[in-house]
Amino acid sequence: MNANDRAETFAYHGRYLRLNVSSGQAEPVALSEGELRRSLGGIGLGVFLALREGGAAADPLAEAAPLVFAFSPLVDSPLTTSARFAVVGKSPLSGRINDSLAGGPFAIEGKRTGYDALVLVGRAAKPSLLVVDDAGPRLEPAGDLWGAGCIEAEKQLAGRLGPEHQFAVIGPAGEKHVRFALIAHAGRFAGRGGSGAVLGAKNLKAIAVHGAHRCRWSNPDRLAELADGLSQRSLGPATARYRDIGTIENLVLLNRLRALPTRNFQQGSFGRVAELSPERIAEVRGEVRSSCTCCTIGCEHLFPAGRGRKPVRLEYESLFALGPLCGIHDPEVVLTAVERANELGLDTISTGGTIAFAMECCQRGLVRAPWLRFGSGPALLRAVEEIGARRGLGNLMAEGTRAMARAVGGGSEAFAPHVKGLEIPGYEPRAMQTTALGFAVGTRGADHNRSGAYEADFSPGVDRRHAGPDAALHAVETEDRAAVLDSLVLCKFLRGVFTDFYAEAAELLAAATGWDVGGDELRRTAQRIVTAKKYFNILAGWQPEEDRLPARFLSEPLGDDPRAELSAQQLGEMVRAYNLARGWSPEGWVSQEQLNALGVPPLDHTMPA
Numbered sequence: 001m002n003a004n005d006r007a008e009t010f011a012y013h014g015r016y017l018r019l020n021v022s023s024g025q026a027e028p029v030a031l032s033e034g035e036l037r038r039s040l041g042g043i044g045l046g047v048f049l050a051l052r053e054g055g056a057a058a059d060p061l062a063e064a065a066p067l068v069f070a071f072s073p074l075v076d077s078p079l080t081t082s083a084r085f086a087v088v089g090k091s092p093l094s095g096r097i098n099d100s101l102a103g104g105p106f107a108i109e110g111k112r113t114g115y116d117a118l119v120l121v122g123r124a125a126k127p128s129l130l131v132v133d134d135a136g137p138r139l140e141p142a143g144d145l146w147g148a149g150c151i152e153a154e155k156q157l158a159g160r161l162g163p164e165h166q167f168a169v170i171g172p173a174g175e176k177h178v179r180f181a182l183i184a185h186a187g188r189f190a191g192r193g194g195s196g197a198v199l200g201a202k203n204l205k206a207i208a209v210h211g212a213h214r215c216r217w218s219n220p221d222r223l224a225e226l227a228d229g230l231s232q233r234s235l236g237p238a239t240a241r242y243r244d245i246g247t248i249e250n251l252v253l254l255n256r257l258r259a260l261p262t263r264n265f266q267q268g269s270f271g272r273v274a275e276l277s278p279e280r281i282a283e284v285r286g287e288v289r290s291s292c293t294c295c296t297i298g299c300e301h302l303f304p305a306g307r308g309r310k311p312v313r314l315e316y317e318s319l320f321a322l323g324p325l326c327g328i329h330d331p332e333v334v335l336t337a338v339e340r341a342n343e344l345g346l347d348t349i350s351t352g353g354t355i356a357f358a359m360e361c362c363q364r365g366l367v368r369a370p371w372l373r374f375g376s377g378p379a380l381l382r383a384v385e386e387i388g389a390r391r392g393l394g395n396l397m398a399e400g401t402r403a404m405a406r407a408v409g410g411g412s413e414a415f416a417p418h419v420k421g422l423e424i425p426g427y428e429p430r431a432m433q434t435t436a437l438g439f440a441v442g443t444r445g446a447d448h449n450r451s452g453a454y455e456a457d458f459s460p461g462v463d464r465r466h467a468g469p470d471a472a473l474h475a476v477e478t479e480d481r482a483a484v485l486d487s488l489v490l491c492k493f494l495r496g497v498f499t500d501f502y503a504e505a506a507e508l509l510a511a512a513t514g515w516d517v518g519g520d521e522l523r524r525t526a527q528r529i530v531t532a533k534k535y536f537n538i539l540a541g542w543q544p545e546e547d548r549l550p551a552r553f554l555s556e557p558l559g560d561d562p563r564a565e566l567s568a569q570q571l572g573e574m575v576r577a578y579n580l581a582r583g584w585s586p587e588g589w590v591s592q593e594q595l596n597a598l599g600v601p602p603l604d605h606t607m608p609a
Contacts (some may be wrong), residue, residue, distance in 0.1 A: 074509075075111045182196045322338060358397055554566055
């Protein structure tokens, strides 16, 4: 079927646009209803397109590496939190799948270009801007923007093309291929595994989108009715704490549980946490409330970083990583560090994780940088700048903790806080052991968004310090639910709003598409998406020993909570149980039979026995 002669499909355009920025060629490629139904959209569609385009075999910074911007069937609908897009490719930090999400009007304008996804390959001859709008896809010079920060770049692009276009941009870190550089849009970010470096390797400063091609809905009245009900529930108690305080509330909660990673995971609590509490930061800096496009939750809390400066969007992960993880208690230092990381286009979790690791290396005498020490605000701010510029020690830190540990040696790999190269988020694995399993088996690496295993650790009846094989079922369930949310695409904060998640999500999808789809089908779709991500990793060279945690977490009890202890044998048994629960081999290999049963498109590769 020719992509230009596609049949109209409710909620979808039925095609993606393949853009070769080396040659300037743009090719529409058809997507059948069956392909869309098997992958949904967002991350699901992005993973399947990355597989189709050979992303698993490519060097992520090479011309051949595909980078996918994928939209969903619910984008541009009346549903709350639906204005979100996915960015999928191979991570230059981990060498494994990198699937990320961001909210904002880029999702709406991107889908209105008339495509369900944009797939980028190649490398522009000079720094460029890629524009996809009703005038046709094209490259424009962007040398004048090279070196500009994310906010400044978006401002200049809006002045050049007009406010109707929306932009996904990189900062200086992406231009310099920092391996945890992000892609930014309207103060939000996607790609903590280094998608910004991939875009920079294609010599693209930004992508601009705008269009007038809107999809139709199969049953618009029913979709509006369901959307209104979901919006009303999103204003209820399930999301109240995010709306009222924001995610930074988690800092005090996790500190009380001794599960707050402190000084490069040497402790689970921070003595000066009160100085970084939401109330204290609001008292010092004031507070502004905001929300994502098309969102009724309004969880965003912004804090002025200083006179004449724009307020900083502060979330728990940024606060933890550039605060207690580095021993920093001054809220003004943390806000400034977050502000600079955002403008440089750096992932704050990996930035804080790498700096904290480097601080411990200095503490142990493995790295000669006497200025870099825990608790020093000036040291933190200097390190952020050096990473973004790839200057001095920052050039090594820009490679991430795994690569840095290999270069430093001296046993530092034992306390380098990563899984598969991706730095560990703000949950202490020894104190939250279902979370530890979710981190270990995560296809993206240690990540709290693709696995909500921490929900189980906070559940009644779960001993978070002494998990066993039963934790596998919790890990599978939260991953599957996340796979559907990330593919539809809806915010994770809605998970507590649904009474029967799969049945209600299927009803939303049916109203949009007209498909006869139920909860059981969506469960199978979730399994297919997770397995496709695992298959991508296998093709990229994954080995079973990658599904583990650094030695620190498996050989040392938590410094300030001796009951929080996790052994290698214990984690190994949980990983084995997880693999079997997924229907994979005990070691984690996926059989061709299972790929066939789930409808994962076969590729010309031989699977391990």
